Structures are given as structure tokens and as C-alpha cells.
Amino acid sequence: MLKALENISAFYANPTRFMALARQVHRPLWALAIGVLAYGLYRVAYVPADYQQGDSVRIMFVHVPAAWMSLFGYSFIFIASVTALIFRHPLGHVAARAAAPVGAVFTLLALITGSLWGQPMWGTWWVWDARLTSVLVLFFIYLGYIALWQAIDEPTRAARAASILAIVGFINVPIVKFSVDWWNTLHQPASVSRLARPALHADFLYPLLIMGAGFLVLFLALTLTRMQMEVLRQRLRARAPKGEPPHV
Amino acid sequence: MYDIYIYASYGVTAVLLGGLIIVSFRQLSKARRQVFALEAGELKKEDE
Numbered sequence: 001m002l003k004a005l006e007n008i009s010a011f012y013a014n015p016t017r018f019m020a021l022a023r024q025v026h027r028p029l030w031a032l033a034i035g036v037l038a039y040g041l042y043r044v045a046y047v048p049a050d051y052q053q054g055d056s057v058r059i060m061f062v063h064v065p066a067a068w069m070s071l072f073g074y075s076f077i078f079i080a081s082v083t084a085l086i087f088r089h090p091l092g093h094v095a096a097r098a099a100a101p102v103g104a105v106f107t108l109l110a111l112i113t114g115s116l117w118g119q120p121m122w123g124t125w126w127v128w129d130a131r132l133t134s135v136l137v138l139f140f141i142y143l144g145y146i147a148l149w150q151a152i153d154e155p156t157r158a159a160r161a162a163s164i165l166a167i168v169g170f171i172n173v174p175i176v177k178f179s180v181d182w183w184n185t186l187h188q189p190a191s192v193s194r195l196a197r198p199a200l201h202a203d204f205l206y207p208l209l210i211m212g213a214g215f216l217v218l219f220l221a222l223t224l225t226r227m228q229m230e231v232l233r234q235r236l237r238a239r240a241p242k243g244e245p246p247h248v
Numbered sequence: 249m250y251d252i253y254i255y256a257s258y259g260v261t262a263v264l265l266g267g268l269i270i271v272s273f274r275q276l277s278k279a280r281r282q283v284f285a286l287e288a289g290e291l292k293k294e295d296e
Contacts, residue, residue: 054249054250055249055250055251055254056250056253056254058254058257059253059254059257062257062258062261063257066261101268102268105264105265105268108264109260109261109264109265112257112260112264113257113260113261116253116256116257116260117253117257119253120250120253218265222268222269222272225272225273225276226272226275226276228276228279229272229275229276229279232276232279232280232282232283233279235283236279236282236283236286239286239290
């Protein structure tokens with residue numbers, strides 16, 4: 001299994017082969033993302049009101065998947081950076097750089113929708129509790145990562161510096177995940193990850209999982225789109241005359 | 249009662265994700281055009 005993964009990874013280390021695969025996968029992936037999200041929204045429209053939260057529970061169907069994607073996105077960047085730094089896979093940096101704005105947008109979305117859910121339920125837009133603060137820190141790490149790529153002109157140095165930041169910043173991911181268990185927080189503990197017996201009723205759980213799947217496919221589709229753009233930009237940079245970097 | 253918060257949440261989601269999708273496709277399209285123009289220019293030089 002590992003050997004097969006290694007072979008596939010080595011085969012697609014060639015950007016031309018990767019671009020050929022990406023062209024084939026691109027449209028079906030976008031079609032799948034739109035289909036799953038449309039079905040998820042259809043299911044959300046028929047979710048009953050919660051006995052305590054009323055209709056405001058509908059915010060959960062965008063807030064929770066966005067929060068999942070914020071952590072998934074950073075984990076993706078971490079794995080891609082490790083792959084690039086340690087195994088020297090040429091697409092590692094491309095994948096990490098492409099995923100960063102996508103992860104940042106999902107994190108911002110989790111913060112905003114959480115605030116919009118917190119006001120009617122907690123009576124406040126924001127509290128400096130461990131979960132909210134660690135997600136805000138995660139958002140700043142995303143911004144720092146994106147800024148670092150922009151700040152260094154030489155691509156090899158920029159890639160190395162950004163990868164090191166991504167790897168060091170990964171320490172925040174378990175802090176975000178377990179903050180609700182380690183500290184007393186206003187934010188509730190995990191309801192879905194207790195797979196043996198989730199705290200959510202099936203009426204809420206299945207639409208939430210479908211929306212989660214939709215956000216995941218959307219994340220992958222967006223990252224693939226941006227990876228193609230990054231490969232093309234690399235080609236442009238490689239062909240640009242010295243001293244005249246192309247404005248891409 | 250909570251309508252404004254629900255609509256605001258879905259509205260922000262649509263704007264942020266929609267914006268990211270539009271920007272990503274525009275950037276991809278621009279990069280494709282530039283590579284195409286560069287390759288066409290190189291081919292022209294070779295012909296000359």
C-alpha cells in the first residue's frame with residue numbers, strides 16, 4: 001500500500017503529468033462539490049427547529065463544516081510542507097501554497113459564523129475563551145504563511161521559510177481541537193467526533209455530515225484549481241528574463 | 249426571531265466562498281493566457 005502510494009507520488013512529481021491529471025479531474029470534482037453542497041442545502045432546508053436554539057441551529061450547518069475545513073486545511077498544508085521539505089516532492093510547496101488562501105477563508109468563515117451564532121445563543125459576539133482565541137491564532141498563522149510567500153522574492157528561500165512556519169504553526173491544531181477539553185470554555189465540547197454515540201440527533205447529524213462532505217470536496221476543488229495556477233506561475237517565473245519577474 | 253443571524257451566516261458564506269471561487273478561476277485563466285502568450289512568442293522567435 002505504502003509502496004503503491006510512493007509510486008503514484010513519484011509519477012505525479014512531474015508537473016506536466018500532474019497538469020494532465022488535473023485537467024481530467026477538475027470538472028468532475030467541481031460538479032461533485034456543487035452536487036453535494038446543493039443536496040446538503042436541500043437537507044438543511046427541512047431540518048426541524050431545535051427545542052432549545054430554535055431555527056438558529058441552522059447556522060451550525062455552515063459554521064461547523066467551516067471549522068472542520070480550517071483544521072483540515074492547515075493539516076493539509078503541514079503534510080504538503082513536510083513532503084516538500086523532507087521528501088523533496090516538487091508539488092509539495094505548490095499544494096501547500098495553493099491551499100493556504102482556501103484554509104484562511106474557511107477559518108474566517110468559522111469565526112464570523114461563530115460570532116453570528118454566539119450573539120443570539122450566548123448574548124455576546126465574542127469571548128476570549130480558549131477555542132475562539134486559538135482559532136483566531138490559527139487565522140493569523142494562515143495570514144503569516146501567505147505573507148511570508150509574498151515577502152521573499154527568491155522562490156526557493158520563500159518555500160523553505162514558509163514550510164518551516166507551516167510545520168511550527170501546526171502545534172496550534174491540536175490546541176484548537178482539544179481546547180474545549182483542556183480548559184473551561186464557553187464554547188461547547190465536540191458533539192460529532194464521538195463516533196460511538198454522537199450527541200446530535202440523526203435529523204441534525206446527517207445534514208451536517210453531508211454539508212461537511214460538500215465543504216471537503218469544495219476545498220479539494222479550490223485547491224486543485226489553485227495548484228494548476230501555481231504550476232503555471234512557476235513556468236512563467238522559470239522563463240522570465242533575469243531581473244524582470246513576470247507580474248503574476 | 250433569529251432570521252437575521254441565519255441569513256447573515258449564509259450570506260457571508262456565499263460571499264466569501266463565491267469570492268474565492270471567482271478570484272481563483274480568474275487567476276488560473278490569467279496564468280493560462282500568459283503561458284499561452286509566452287509559448288506563442290517563443291514559437292514565433294523560433295520560426296524567425
